[in-house]
Amino acid sequence: MKLVGVSGSLTGHKTAAAVKQVLHAAQKADPSIDIELIDLKDYDIEFVVGKPLALYNEDTQNVVAKIVEADAVLFGTAIYQASITGALKNMLDHLPVTALQSKVVGMVSTAGSKNHMLVAEYQLKPILSFFRAYVATTSVFLQSECFNNTNEITNLDVLLRIETLANEMLHLHHQLNP
Numbered sequence: 806m807k808l809v810g811v812s813g814s815l816t817g818h819k820t821a822a823a824v825k826q827v828l829h830a831a832q833k834a835d836p837s838i839d840i841e842l843i844d845l846k847d848y849d850i851e852f853v854v855g856k857p858l859a860l861y862n863e864d865t866q867n868v869v870a871k872i873v874e875a876d877a878v879l880f881g882t883a884i885y886q887a888s889i890t891g892a893l894k895n896m897l898d899h900l901p902v903t904a905l906q907s908k909v910v911g912m913v914s915t916a917g918s919k920n921h922m923l924v925a926e927y928q929l930k931p932i933l934s935f936f937r938a939y940v941a942t943t944s945v946f947l948q949s950e951c952f953n954n955t956n957e958i959t960n961l962d963v964l965l966r967i968e969t970l971a972n973e974m975l976h977l978h979h980q981l982n983p
């Protein structure tokens with residue numbers, strides 16, 4: 806099983822740290838799985854302009870291929886203007902409509918304010934449902950206070966929830982693909 810985590814923030818490092826933590830929790834629970842972090846800030850993803858995927862740059866094609874080939878995908882977003890990041894939405898816009906079909910997906914979001922803890926639920930989940938993915942019922946929200954100044958997650962409740970999300974994604978994947 807290949808579990809890919811996508812971090813959709815091009816600015817700081819909290820979202821990538823949270824996605825990485827879920828990937829590692831999943832690998833700890835099942836050492837046989839392969840994990841890969843796709844931090845969108847490491848890739849030059851072009852804006853969707855309506856041309857065939859083959860005409861976009863190599864990074865764009867590679868990232869789409871990694872998501873298409875993954876067995877399960879964890880999406881991480883920072884909250885920008887009470888929504889998901891434009892970088893993540895642009896990435897999702899590149900995906901063929903079958904890219905996530907019948908795959909288990911998870912959501913992680915980071916924000917400055919706890920007022921935006923349900924943004925992923927209300928704005929990212931409908932997109933993942935459009936792709937006909939199975940969205941884990943557990944999602945993880947991290948406020949800036951959950952991190953120390955080197956972007957390590959220090960909040961124990963959040964670390965537990967991360968484990969719960971990782972376990973739920975593995976459980977759902979194995980139930981759906983016996």
Ligand SMILES: Cc1cc2nc3c(=O)[nH]c(=O)nc-3n(C[C@H](O)[C@H](O)[C@H](O)COP(=O)(O)O)c2cc1C
Nearest residue numbers: 814817818819820883884885886887915916917918
């Ligand atoms: C352009 C921009 C818009 C933001 N909008 C919000 C917002 O609406 N609500 C909020 O709680 N935090 C907002 N933030 C704060 C980020 O969501 C928060 O710092 C997040 O953890 C950053 O993640 P990162 O370190 O992975 O970039 C915003 C940050 C930026 C840069």
